[in-house]
Amino acid sequence: xxxxxxxxxxxxxxxxxxxxxxxxxxxxxxxxxxxxxxxxxxxxxxxxxxxxxxxxxxxxxxxxxxxxxxxxxxxxxxxxxxxxxxxxxxxxxxxxxxxxxxxxxxxxxxxxxxxxxxxxxxxxxxxxxxxxxxxxxxxxxxxxxxxxxxxxxxxxxxxxxxxxxxxxxxxxxxxxxxxxxxxxxxxxxxxxxxxxxxxxxxxxxxxxxxxxxxxxxxxxxxxxxxxxxxxxxxxxxxxxxxxxxxxxxxxxxxxxxxxxxxxxxxxxxxxxxxxxxxxxxxxxxxxxxxxxxxxxxxxxxxxxxxxxxxxxxxxxxxxxxxxxxxxxxxxx
Amino acid sequence: xxxxxxxxxxxxxxxxxxxxxxxxxxxxxxxxxxxxxxxxxxxxxxxxxxxxxxxxxxxxxxxxxxxxxxxxxxxxxxxxxxxxxxxxxxxxxxxxxxxxxxxxxxxxxxxxxxxxxxxxxxxxxxxxxxxxxxxxxxxxxxxxxxxxxxxxxxxxxxxxxxxxxxxxxxxxxxxxxxxxxxxxxxxxxxxxxxxxxxxxxxxxxxxxxxxxxxxxxxxxxxxxxxxxxxxxxxxxxxxxxxxxxxxxxxxxxxxxxxxxxxxxxxxxxxxxxxxxxxxxxxxxxxxxxxxxxxxxxxxxxxxxxxxxxxxxxxxxxxxxxxxxxxxxxxxx
DNA sequence: TTGTAGGCGTTATCAG
DNA sequence: CTGATAACGCCTACAA
Numbered sequence: 302x303x304x305x306x307x308x309x310x311x312x313x314x315x316x317x318x319x320x321x322x323x324x325x326x327x328x329x330x331x332x333x334x335x336x337x338x339x340x341x342x343x344x345x346x347x348x349x350x351x352x353x354x355x356x357x358x359x360x361x362x363x364x365x366x367x368x369x370x371x372x373x374x375x376x377x378x379x380x381x382x383x384x385x386x387x388x389x390x391x392x393x394x395x396x397x398x399x400x401x402x403x404x405x406x407x408x409x410x411x412x413x414x415x416x417x418x419x420x421x422x423x424x425x426x427x428x429x430x431x432x433x434x435x436x437x438x439x440x441x442x443x444x445x446x447x448x449x450x451x452x453x454x455x456x457x458x459x460x461x462x463x464x465x466x467x468x469x470x471x472x473x474x475x476x477x478x479x480x481x482x483x484x485x486x487x488x489x490x491x492x493x494x495x496x497x498x499x500x501x502x503x504x505x506x507x508x509x510x511x512x513x514x515x516x517x518x519x520x521x522x523x524x525x526x527x528x529x530x531x532x533x534x535x536x537x538x539x540x541x542x543x544x545x546x547x548x549x550x551x552x553x554x555x556x557x558x559x560x561x562x563x564x565x566x567x568x569x570x571x572x573x574x575x576x577x578x579x580x581x582x583x584x585x586x587x588x589x590x591x592x593x594x595x596x597x598x599x600x601x602x603x604x605x606x607x608x609x610x611x612x613x614x615x616x617x618x619x620x621x622x623x624x625x626x627x628x629x630x631x632x633x
Numbered sequence: 634x635x636x637x638x639x640x641x642x643x644x645x646x647x648x649x650x651x652x653x654x655x656x657x658x659x660x661x662x663x664x665x666x667x668x669x670x671x672x673x674x675x676x677x678x679x680x681x682x683x684x685x686x687x688x689x690x691x692x693x694x695x696x697x698x699x700x701x702x703x704x705x706x707x708x709x710x711x712x713x714x715x716x717x718x719x720x721x722x723x724x725x726x727x728x729x730x731x732x733x734x735x736x737x738x739x740x741x742x743x744x745x746x747x748x749x750x751x752x753x754x755x756x757x758x759x760x761x762x763x764x765x766x767x768x769x770x771x772x773x774x775x776x777x778x779x780x781x782x783x784x785x786x787x788x789x790x791x792x793x794x795x796x797x798x799x800x801x802x803x804x805x806x807x808x809x810x811x812x813x814x815x816x817x818x819x820x821x822x823x824x825x826x827x828x829x830x831x832x833x834x835x836x837x838x839x840x841x842x843x844x845x846x847x848x849x850x851x852x853x854x855x856x857x858x859x860x861x862x863x864x865x866x867x868x869x870x871x872x873x874x875x876x877x878x879x880x881x882x883x884x885x886x887x888x889x890x891x892x893x894x895x896x897x898x899x900x901x902x903x904x905x906x907x908x909x910x911x912x913x914x915x916x917x918x919x920x921x922x923x924x925x926x927x928x929x930x931x932x933x934x935x936x937x938x939x940x941x942x943x944x945x946x947x948x949x950x951x952x953x954x955x956x957x958x959x960x961x962x963x964x965x
Numbered sequence: 966t967t968g969t970a971g972g973c974g975t976t977a978t979c980a981g
Numbered sequence: 982c983t984g985a986t987a988a989c990g991c992c993t994a995c996a997a
Contacts, residue, residue: 315968349747351686352990376708383729397715415681523914582855647984684974
């Protein structure tokens with residue numbers, strides 16, 4: 302283990318000078334700088350993160366908390382986060398929430414000064430005591446696909462997106478549209494509610510009466526979607542279009558429909574939500590949610606907040622996009 | 634920011650005693666311990682990771698490097714890793730390789746003592762200089778779904794798995810079996826080669842002559858699978874069964890086959906590889922690769938290696954399993 | 966422009 | 982059982 306002292310000795314200078322070279326301090330004689338850099342590479346020296354963190358009072362690390370559920374979706378977010386961080390030379394401390402129990406444990410320890418410089422929480426409502434602690438300790442925090450009155454966040458307008466999707470279905474002549482979505486979220490209910498609200502609003506605006514039986518609860522999986530479709534088709538008046546709360550659910554619906562001999566979109570229109578990679582390949586009409594962009598933007602906001610701790614929180618909404626493919630009856 | 638000194642003062646003891654209480658040292662008077670603990674909770678004290686790392690000489694952090702490709706697959710691995718780590722109270726430093734360029738950059742910096750205590754590399758062959766540095770600096774490292782002569786690793790027997798899958802197809806009476814797999818991997822070629830070898834061996838053992846045209850290269854996506862299927866079906870003697878190198882590819886194949894009016898498995902048998910979540914829901918016959926188990930086991934091996942640096946490297950092979958569902962002609 | 970020394974928060978050693 | 986005190990490796994005034 303080679304330390305800064307070794308480098309100093311090898312270069313025939315003091316540790317202060319080495320430190321200055323390391324941090325790009327301007328007032329170092331070019332010759333000295335060269336000598337130091339030579340010693341550094343020759344000795345293969347790397348500054349110790351731990352020592353540096355202690356001395357500087359910051360860790361150059363940000364913590365990212367992501368829930369496990371809807372895995373495809375949030376892996377994309379994570380990718381955006383990782384990419385943005387890698388460019389900026391920050392370390393990424395990952396915590397994945399495996400369940401509600403985990404949640405409390407993690408949030409109790411999350412975003413401690415001296416451990417991480419900033420906190421990025423993906424799709425999980427932060428408990429109030431976390432928020433209090435964060436603001437009191439002045440550690441920067443950003444929420445992704447969630448919101449909080451006093452914290453910076455980046456997300457999308459799920460209500461508008463769902464409404465747009467429903468409107469699309471309506472414009473195609475469908476009057477019997479069912480929403481197949483999860484109904485409870487262990488980490489954040491807001492997204493589900495927004496989507497449901499969008500769906501209802503769109504139908505109401507079109508003068509279509511609300512049918513509770515068209516809003517069955519589904520598990521967050523293809524299997525869940527398939528099962529829920531069975532239930533819907535058993536109704537006296539089955540729907541002619543399905544608006545799924547997630548692409549995974551939609552895939553299950555499509556597959557089950559085909560198994561039952563129905564054609565999609567001929568006999569049943571199906572659309573998803575999220576636009577995971579498979580959606581494109583399966584020709585699923587869906588709502589594109591800019592997942593990795595949210596992650597990337599979240600990091601940018603976080604780094605900005607870290608640089609300027611006194612800036613007021615902002616709330617960024619990224620645009621979604623209706624992606625029309627084959628599963629609803631319109632060719633792309 | 635409350636430090637150990639504040640706690641010591643508040644409890645009327647020396648910092649040494651507080652430190653002992655913190656680390657669960659046995660020889661502390663119960664009364665003292667209680668007083669200290671009281672002060673700790675009262676003040677909301679948390680030890681600084683940075684200071685602790687500097688003093689202890691370890692960071693309680695392990696670094697995980699995962700390639701981006703085949704995303705569903707490796708998110709599962711990551712989940713296993715994260716879960717195993719969370720239980721053991723270690724921080725997880727994540728690096729995702731976004732491409733071959735990234736690879737070199739990351740490997741040049743990976744596993745530095747003073748930054749992380751151990752390194753877990755998922756599915757990417759470590760360059761020799763990394764290995765050298767690791768062993769010289771005595772930092773523990775474990776490979777997941779890759780191997781190296783001098784490093785501990787956990788993986789599966791891809792050759793045997795592919796052979797078993799091919800044998801299954803053969804046993805179903807198929808003689809014209811094509812392998813639709815990626816042909817190049819920017820991070821580690823070994824898995825692809827092993828799978829191909831397994832496929833060829835199984836066919837050879839069955840006395841079936843090798844047809845190069847039955848081994849077209851595919852992109853690692855559903856789209857890639859679909860396109861490759863088109864090419865195969867244009868052959869004078871098209872295959873009757875497709876062995877895909879990944880479930881995502883298989884899904885594309887199945888979908889394209891149906892689009893062309895073929896029934897699966899009636900007109901075409903298709904099987905995947907990996908057993909991602911969707912495979913189950915889509916009834917895809919596939920090879921189950923224990924992804925999160927590999928991650929978890931990798932962490933266990935790594936922690937063990939960290940505790941016992943002089944233990945020789947081991948090579949763990951986890952079992953795969955042939956999962957027969959509907960896509961190959963046998964009901965589950 | 967460069968060297969020196971104090972301090973960052975903990976741990977660990979060593980007397981008591 | 983407990984309290985000082987020297988590391989740990991680096992950064993940053995302060996002097997020179």
